[in-house]
Amino acid sequence: MEKSFTLRVLKSLNRKSWLALGLFLAVTLVVVPVLHLLVPPENAFHVSAYAITLFGKIMCYAIVAIAMDLIWGYGGILSLGHGLFFALGGYAFGMYLMRQIGRDGSYQSDLPDFMVFLDWKKLPWYWSGSDSLWWVAFLVIVVPAIVAFIFGYFAFRSRIKGVYFSIITQALTYAAMLLFFRNETGFGGNNGFTDFKRILGYSITSPDMRLVLFGLTALMLAATLVFARWLVTSKFGRVLTAIRDAESRVMFIGYNPLWYKLFAWVISAILCGIAGALYVPQVGIINPSEMSPANSIEIAIWVAVGGRGTLIGPVIGASVVNLAKSWFTVSFPEYWLFFLGLLFILVTLLLPHGLVGLWKTLRQSRGPRT
Amino acid sequence: MREFLRKVVGIDPEKCAPEYRVGYPGKQRTLDLSHNVILYLDDISVSFDGFKALNKLTLAIDAGELRCIIGPNGAGKTTMMDVITGKTRPDSGTAFFGQSIDLTRLSEPEIAHAGIGRKFQKPTIFQQHSVFENLELAMKTDKRVRRSLLARLRDEERDRVADTLRQIRLDTEAERPAGLLARPEAVAGNRHAAGAGAAASAARRTGRRHDRR
Numbered sequence: 319m320e321k322s323f324t325l326r327v328l329k330s331l332n333r334k335s336w337l338a339l340g341l342f343l344a345v346t347l348v349v350v351p352v353l354h355l356l357v358p359p360e361n362a363f364h365v366s367a368y369a370i371t372l373f374g375k376i377m378c379y380a381i382v383a384i385a386m387d388l389i390w391g392y393g394g395i396l397s398l399g400h401g402l403f404f405a406l407g408g409y410a411f412g413m414y415l416m417r418q419i420g421r422d423g424s425y426q427s428d429l430p431d432f433m434v435f436l437d438w439k440k441l442p443w444y445w446s447g448s449d450s451l452w453w454v455a456f457l458v459i460v461v462p463a464i465v466a467f468i469f470g471y472f473a474f475r476s477r478i479k480g481v482y483f484s485i486i487t488q489a490l491t492y493a494a495m496l497l498f499f500r501n502e503t504g505f506g507g508n509n510g511f512t513d514f515k516r517i518l519g520y521s522i523t524s525p526d527m528r529l530v531l532f533g534l535t536a537l538m539l540a541a542t543l544v545f546a547r548w549l550v551t552s553k554f555g556r557v558l559t560a561i562r563d564a565e566s567r568v569m570f571i572g573y574n575p576l577w578y579k580l581f582a583w584v585i586s587a588i589l590c591g592i593a594g595a596l597y598v599p600q601v602g603i604i605n606p607s608e609m610s611p612a613n614s615i616e617i618a619i620w621v622a623v624g625g626r627g628t629l630i631g632p633v634i635g636a637s638v639v640n641l642a643k644s645w646f647t648v649s650f651p652e653y654w655l656f657f658l659g660l661l662f663i664l665v666t667l668l669l670p671h672g673l674v675g676l677w678k679t680l681r682q683s684r685g686p687r688t
Numbered sequence: 689m690r691e692f693l694r695k696v697v698g699i700d701p702e703k704c705a706p707e708y709r710v711g712y713p714g715k716q717r718t719l720d721l722s723h724n725v726i727l728y729l730d731d732i733s734v735s736f737d738g739f740k741a742l743n744k745l746t747l748a749i750d751a752g753e754l755r756c757i758i759g760p761n762g763a764g765k766t767t768m769m770d771v772i773t774g775k776t777r778p779d780s781g782t783a784f785f786g787q788s789i790d791l792t793r794l795s796e797p798e799i800a801h802a803g804i805g806r807k808f809q810k811p812t813i814f815q816q817h818s819v820f821e822n823l824e825l826a827m828k829t830d831k832r833v834r835r836s837l838l839a840r841l842r843d844e845e846r847d848r849v850a851d852t853l854r855q856i857r858l859d860t861e862a863e864r865p866a867g868l869l870a871r872p873e874a875v876a877g878n879r880h881a882a883g884a885g886a887a888a889s890a891a892r893r894t895g896r897r898h899d900r901r
Contacts, residue, residue, distance in 0.1 A: 323838070326840070549837075552836065552837055553824075553825075553836040553837075553839065553841075554833065554836040554837045556817060556821055556824070556825060557825065557831075557836055559814075559816060559817070560814045560817065560825055563814050563815060563816055563817075564812050564813075564814060566775075566796075566808075566812075567808070567812040567813075567814070568825075569795075569796040569797055569800070570773060570796055570797075570800050570805070570806045571800055571805075571825065571826045571831075572797045572800035572801045572828075572831045573797055573825075573831045574795065574797040574831075574832075577832070577833045578833055578836075581833050
């Protein structure tokens with residue numbers, strides 16, 4: 319290790335990418351807050367609370383899409399259960415938000431409303447410590463990691479691959495959804511968690527808090543991009559793509575694919591968990607439908623639309639599909655799923671490398687390659 | 689073959705100490721050549737759903753010996769290679785590398801680290817990786833996750849890859865994706881030169897002859 323670790327992380331992105339990243343952070347951390355707080359609502363440049371929530375949400379999705387791309391685009395492992403890790407992170411942070419409601423719930427009890435409704439007298443053991451932000455932040459990372467580790471260890475050790483792995487991940491998230499639907503599980507059943515009031519005592523609906531959450535999400539997205547870039551340009555990344563392309567050869571030159579896949583898988587789950595934790599306070603609700611297989615499939619669609627095996631692709635894919643979704647579900651609510659299906663078919667048939675691949679082809683056909 | 693062992697692997701079969709260490713620091717095994725036998729299969733049987741692919745196979749290969757295995761389709765050549773490299777576990781029998789390394793207990797990567805390399809019937813290279821990266825991945829080193837995450841290519845390792853590239857005359861193609869090479873075997877076939885394998889050249893040679901039927 320001749321060069322310092324920091325220097326290597328810095329060198330994993332070129333100057334243009336750092337510039338783009340800096341611009342992104344300047345817009346999200348400075349320009350948007352100014353336009354939201356200081357520009358009056360009737361001005362055309364005012365950024366509405368709706369827009370901030372929408373883009374905050376999309377940035378959370380973008381983090382999930384990068385996490386998905388790490389294991390699918392680079393590792394060749396298609397997970398159709400990534401919604402589970404997202405929801406676990408969301409639920410973990412949701413516990414804290416529920417505790418922050420305090421006695422302001424409709425039953426004026428120390429317990430969350432749904433527990434009063436179930437006639438529970440005290441918090442279940444797994445809720446202990448949930449009033450501490452630090453403990454919950456720890457859970458947000460550790461719970462998805464443990465679930466991913468246990469599941470991944472056995473799946474990869476048994477050498478379950480391809481479509482079989484995808485089906486099992488889907489079954490896993492479906493089973494978890496059924497579990498969380500039950501009232502006895504202690505996570506609000508059908509309704510999940512909602513009606514949040516505050517974080518660290520500050521109102522969750524205030525413009526300041528909204529901007530803080532938005533800024534944290536932007537920082538997390540930027541950090542995820544840099545981290546993912548460093549990961550895929552390291553030797554680890556090269557081994558991971560080698561496993562995707564020719565796993566048996568990787569084994570016979572002495573790498574154990576189990577640990578490589580498992581590491582990427584757990585990292586991916588942790589990123590999803592963090593994204594989920596940032597998502598819940600901004601959207602204001604978490605319920606078991608986040609774990610539905612359809613949600614997880616949608617994550618795969620974002621990545622496919624944007625472009626697998628690139629890091630900017632998933633970000634673009636998640637943004638484009640979700641902007642289209644928020645427009646469609648308002649204008650033509652009944653056609654959204656048809657459109658999504660059509661999009662997936664078209665991308666698979668015509669754009670195997672997604673929008674990023676399309677952009678590259680267009681640029682190459684326009685002029686001589688530089 | 690003796691020449692090869694001496695020059696590339698750095699072992700002189702005549703003067704070779706009966707024991708030496710294989711693998712990378714932290715995960716070494718002792719390859720015991722005290723009886724001059726490098727590979728010993730005894731009474732190996734493998735059956736797939738009742739079909740006997742190997743029936744009580746016994747085979748011993750001396751250190752420095754070159755042995756070719758030939759046979760018609762379905763004779764069990766590939767199954768034998770699979771047993772030696774850990775892909776298939778025998779139903780009965782033992783397979784030893786030297787006197788002490790029990791191949792039936794090790795995983796494929798562990799066997800590769802012990803020094804048994806393998807080439808496939810179909811040329812397998814990492815097509816998306818550059819020629820340089822193909823050699824870098826194959827190079828003998830600590831191949832655990834931790835090191836892959838944090839370690840960089842050391843200068844001597846870089847030199848070794850460069851030497852190998854010159855030797856196989858691909859030094860001008862080092863940065864091209866390996867999938868674009870006209871003869872991808874050129875890379876894969878020289879894996880042992882990159883140092884992926886060590887002592888079990890005898891076993892590896894049999895595999896290569898056999899796979900080129």
